[in-house]
Amino acid sequence: MTETSSSASTPPSWPVQPGYREDLFRGTAEYYSRYRPAYPQPLFEDLLSRSGGGGLLVDLACGTGEIAIPLHERFTHVQAVDxxxxxxxVGRTKAVEVGADNIAWSIGRAEDLAVTEPAQLVTIGNAFHRLDRPLIAERAxxxxxxxxxxxxxxxxxxxxGTESWQAVTVDVVARWSGESGRQAGASSATAASGDPAQRTHEDILREAGFVDVAEYRFATPxxxxMDEFIGFMWSTSYTAPIRESPSLTEGFERDLRAQLRECExxxxxxESIAHYYILGRKPDA
Structure with missing residues (x-):
């Protein structure tokens, strides 16, 4: 089922200059590729019905190809950067396996990407809050x-989430990571500053001149x-402090499994995963 909202229904975004570490997802690629739930096909079809296909797709902070690979057949070529x-x-390997030979993969900052021809669609998956949002919106x-x-x-x-086992997960991660439930990877000063720059993604798009800004949600059961969820947790930024301390990883996983087993x-x-996309359209000339 699709739900549409023209207001800011997603949580407020993190600060414009969030101070996230550039190595926050180092070592997570295999977990990311294997355990992250895929965006549902109805979401992609809905997006394409509004944005169109063909031409160039630019996928920023592309991860292991969670957007670029499913959409590659709908575009002439794709630029993917992470x-x-x-x-x-890992993305290149996955692309070869499915014959997605029209994707150009590059390593670098999304803010530094060079795009030399008009794009039909620019996408960002679960990463806009970690980028320089006004700059990315302007470049797009x-x-x-x-x-x-x-x-x-x-x-x-x-x-x-609101499930009891999700609350257990948050508590266990906070206890082992020392993050106290705070978004992992952001500096303490930034996270606690109350910076007025904590505007929603929708705000950022409108300020950059995009029109018809709206969010489209796809609740997916x-x-x-247990193994899949543990793998997913290792793919997240929240567990970065634990991943980086080999002495903690075994104890954390054992503790989380025990607490989850007691709960479930x-x-x-x-759960019902709330997949969504926020769309903004560049005005016609």
């Missing part, structure tokens, strides 16, 4: 052909096995 070399390596507007679109993808996490004796963790 800061983490391991993500690009420059890259896009008139009337074309920028789409910001996202999905809910245990930190935004999902059931995790069946070993199956059920």
């Amino acid at each position: 800061l983490e070399p391991d993500m690009i390596e 507007s420059q890259w896009l052909a008139p009337g074309s679109c920028l789409a910001i993808f996202g999905s809910s996490t245990p930190w935004s 999902h059931t995790w096995t 004796p069946s070993g199956y963790l059920r």
Whole structure:
């Protein structure tokens, strides 16, 4: 089922200059590729019905190809960029496996990407809050052909969920990471500053001149096995402080499994994942 909202229904975005570490996802590419729930096909079809296909797709902070690969057949060619070399390596391998030979992969900052022809669509998956949002919105507007679109993808996490096992997960991660439930990777000063720059993604797009800004949501039932959910957690920024301390990883995983098993004796963790995209259209010339 699709829900549409023209107001800011997603949580407020993190600061414009969030201070996220550039190595925050180092070592997570295999977990990211294997355990991140895929964006549902109805979301992609809905997006394409509004944005159109063909021409150039630019996928920023592309991860292991969660957007670029499913959409590659709908565009003449794709530019995919990510800061983490391991993500690009895994993405290239996945693309070869499915014959997606029209994707040009590159390692680097999304803010530094060079796009030399008008784009039909620019996408960002679960990463806009970690980028220089006003700059990216401005660059996307420059890259896009008139009337074309920028789409910001996202999905809910245990930190935004209401299931009892999600609350258990948040508590265990906070206890082992020392993050106290705060968004991982942001500096303490930034996270606590109350910076007025904590504007929504929709605000940023409108300020950059995009029109018809709206969010489209796709609630998707999902059931995790215990192993799948643990793998997903290792793919997130929240567990970065734990991943970086080998002495902590085994104890954390054992503790999380035990707490989750106590909460859900069946070993199956059920939720409704809120996949969404926020669309903004560059005005016609």
